Amino acid sequence: MQVKTVINKKRLQALFRHSVLISGALFLVMPLWIALMSSTHSPEALFREGLQFLPGSYGYETYSQILMGSDLLSAPAWRMLLNSLILGLGFAIGKVIISMIAAYALVYFRFPLAVPLFWMIFMTLLLPLEVRIIPSYEVVAKLNLLNSYTGLIVPLIASATGTFFFRQFYRSVPAELLEAARIDGAGPLRFFIDILIPLSTTMMAAIFIIMFVAGWNQYLWPLLMTTDPEYYSIVIGIRQVFQTLNEGGTLPQFNIAFGLTVLATIPPVLVVVIFQKMFVKGLVETEK
Amino acid sequence: MAQVSFHQLAKTYDNGFQAIHGIDLEINDGEFVVIVGPSGCGKSTLLRMVAGLEEITSGKLLIDETFVNEREPAERDIAMVFQNYALYPHMTVFNNMAYGLKNRKVPKDKIASKVQQAAEVLQLTHLLDRKPGQLSGGQRQRVAMGRAIVRDPKLFLFDEPLSNLDAKLRGQMRIEIKKLQRQLGTTALYVTHDQIEAMTLADRLVVMDNGHPEQTGTPEELYSRPATRFVAGFLGTPSINFLDVQLTATGAQLSNGEHIKIAGVSDSRTITLGLRAEDLTCSTPAQADFTMSVELVEQLGSELQAVGVLQGTTEKLIVKLNKSEHLEEGMTLPLKINRNHWHWFDADTGQRVDSLFTTQNAPQQAIAV
Structure with missing residues (x-):
């Protein structure tokens, strides 16, 4: 009798725990699922019936339109994905290199004002890009770097976090070790x-992931910097599709917007999955 | 192989703290010199000054007659073994040992043969492809030694290299280090706080305290004729017993009123008497110099150790006795001093005093009445 109640109690606890976990997982996954499912329905169906929870039959059309280009998109999705990739990689690699070098100077060289300098760099953490966006734009414009990868990447590379x-x-x-x-x-x-450098590989991987995702998701900066569709990133592409919604006249192409969103999430997810092990290692323990 | 000379070597930190107060020392070619002292006495700082890791504030450091104060560590032709080994964690044992040679642009085949040779001497051949993380403490210690010997430096510097090992391994490695140094004939400077390590390894010993060299000499000299109270207290296990005594015309008065009879006392001051645990023997109450209250009897196997106080006081005493003696906790033990091995120190300055008795060459010939 005693044993049985104990087992029952344990089962109940397990059930409770799992239901918490499952509801948490659902909560996180649901938006993505809706986007994925909705992207496989025709714009008419979406307009009539709203968000979709089950797969439809319009998937091929949606994704071929996205990838091959359509009137709705000023650049084909592959071009925007490529731009985002360049932005994300340039951003992440640049940040890792610059911050490694800066930190090396701060830690290993005793130059005057090293400590105040560090705190100055640290303070810029408090100032997001948006605060300095007008002067930054001014500088980039004067250097004739609008609509270029250099202009997109370089001004963002300095990283207090890194x-x-x-x-x-x-x-x-x-x-x-130094001695x-x-x-x-x-x-x-x-x-x-x-x-x-060999000692910091895990740390580099960790910062690379964070910075890649941040670079990939940049919105405001590329929006200001680029007028040429050749340089549009995927995040801007998504906004474009929604813009037609506001302008009215045509049927809003929700399926395309959802499709783009799904495509836009894939590369960061891949990066995290691939570097995950190193990422955790970098944050938790180090090889010393 | 080299001679090393310190001329009034001193170190003052930027904050004004003087870590080393002018040390003179000559290390002969092939000699093994150990610097020993309690933590914070400046011994590691001194070693790091020799290595070039710590700036020399004043004085001269000569290696083989060459003035090296201003030289980078790599240009001094020294090799150092660190306390935590400081192996490069991402490199294999081979690369750890080869790194210094690579930076010196030694040809590859020569590096390989040198590392092989060193690995054989240290029995590391089968570990050359491993990384430091996969090695045991003793093996890492060996790799650190290997990194030092592949370069054939003029001088080995050891910064407490054994303190991270367990007691048994420490004993083994101690012997290996000594053997290796003998075999290679390289001059070595070794820093430790462990006096047993110091006594067993050293050809010559420097005892340091508070940035001052207290005494320099062979381990035997320092043990049998400590120049200061500090040196006497620092060397020897268990540490020496100190008793404060008042000199009188007929001998020395202990703090509990007991009287040690000594002939020809020429002084009448308070003074510290140092007595090593093995220089006291059991006696009869009539012949004893003083009495001890035994608090604890420790069985060491080969001998007995009695721990207690001078009867009627709180002055601590430790005595090593023959294991056949019958001792019990709580008993009083009459003790006699071996008058060939007593040490007198000035109560204020801590300096050794040998001229207390009219008989010349005291204390060796001071005779009990």
Whole structure:
């Protein structure tokens, strides 16, 4: 009797736990599911019946329209995906490199005002891009970099977050490693390349993911920077489709918007899935 | 292999703290010198000054007659073994050992043969492809040694290399380090806080305290004729017993009123008497110099150790006795001093005092009445 009640109690607890988990998962997955399902219905069906929870038969048409181009989109989706990819990669790689170098200087070189400089960099964390968007635009425009990848990427590369993470990481690297390397005849550059970079791979991966997703999702900056559809990113493409909605006249192409959204989520998801192991390792423990 | 000279080597930090107060030392070619002292005495700082990791504020450092104060660590031709080994975690054992040679542009085949050779000496051959994370503490220690010996440096520097190992391994590695140094004939400077390590490894020993060298000499010299109260207290296990005594015309008065009879006392001041645990023996109450209250008897196997106080006081005493002695906790034990091995120190300065008794060459010839 006793044993039975214990088992029942355990079952009940398990049931409760799982229902919490399942409802949480549903909550997170549902929007994506709706987008995916709705993208497989015709615009008419969507307009008449609203959001769809089950697969429809219009999927092929939607995605071929997106990928091959249509009047609705000023650039084919592959072009926008490519642009987003370039933006995301350039943003992430640039940020990792710049912040590694900045943190290296801050941690390993005793130059005057190193500490105030660090806090100045750190303070820029408090200022999002939007705050400095007008001066940044001004600079890029004066340099004739509007509608170029350089103009899209470079002004965003300086990263207080990245510098901060790398600084903390470098500070946890035992000082004896540097001393051993000095005795072994490694100069500052050799030490950075031979020792510090290999030690920070997991950290680099972690920051790369965060920055890639952030770069991929950039909206305001590319919107201001680009007037040429050749340089539109996927996020801008999504907005464009919705713009026709406001203008009226034609039937809103919700299926295209949903399709683009689904496509836009795939690369960041892939990056996270691929780098996940390193990401967790980078945040939790390090090889030292 | 090299001679190393310190000329008034000193270090003052930017905040004004003086870590090293002018040290003079000559290390001969092939000699194994150990610097020993309690933590914070400046011994590691001194070693790091020799390595070039810490700036020298004043004084001169010569390696083989060459002035090296201003040289980068890599240009001093030294090799260092760190306390936590400081192996490069992402490199294999081979690359850890080869890294210094690579940076010196040694040809590849020569690097390979040198590393192989060092690995054989240290029995690391089967581990060359592993990374430090896959090695045990003792193996890492060996790799750190290997990294030092592949370069054939003029001078080995050891910064407490054994303190991260367990007691048994420490004993083993101690012997290996000594053997290796003998075999290679390389001059070595070794820093430790462990006095057993210091005594067993050193050809010569430097005892440091508060940035000052207290005494330099062979382990035997330092043990049998400590120059200061500090050196006497620092070397030896269990540590030496100190008793404050008042000199009188007929001997020395202990704080509990007991009297040690000594002939020819020429002084009448308070003074510290240092007595090592093995220099006291059981005696009869009539012949004893003083009495101890035994609080604890420790069985060491080969001998007995009695822990207690000078009777009627709180002055601590530890005595090593023959294991055949019958001891019980709580008993009083009459003790006699081996008068060839007593040490007198000035109560204020802590300096050794040898001229207390009219008989010349005291204390060796001071005779009990």
